[in-house]
Amino acid sequence: MAQFSPPATDRCPTDYIPAGPAGNDRYYPSSLPLRRLLGRYRGELRAPNVFKLVAGGYTTSQPYDNPPGSVIAYTYLGSHTYTVSAAEATALIAAGFGAGVTQADVYDLATYDSGVYA
Numbered sequence: 001m002a003q004f005s006p007p008a009t010d011r012c013p014t015d016y017i018p019a020g021p022a023g024n025d026r027y028y029p030s031s032l033p034l035r036r037l038l039g040r041y042r043g044e045l046r047a048p049n050v051f052k053l054v055a056g057g058y059t060t061s062q063p064y065d066n067p068p069g070s071v072i073a074y075t076y077l078g079s080h081t082y083t084v085s086a087a088e089a090t091a092l093i094a095a096g097f098g099a100g101v102t103q104a105d106v107y108d109l110a111t112y113d114s115g116v117y118a
Helices: 031-040 086-094 107-115
Strands: 002-004 011-012 044-046 050-053 072-076 082-085 101-102
Touching: 002 086, 031 044, 086 101
Parallel strands: none
Antiparallel strands: 002 082, 002 101, 011 044, 050 072
């Protein structure tokens, strides 16, 4: 068994502060309230949601799913950890989300109950 946690890729909120064209603050002046409010924060990493599609494949862009379940098979919420099968882990790695796949510590309960791990 493996564990999957969507990898953190976005710096929030600093990735969302608009920047004007190089050397030109006419469009987004430094006096813009959003730039003044968030300009001093260093930004924290944020993990996006990962959507497993019914047709196969994975995406971080939420597709339109109407009726529910017709497009999205499963949603991995960002900053959460999920236990996935080896086949699912292989598919996630192939889709480019390998940074979030780790080996889970799973113990065989029958062996544990027999006193081997004691």
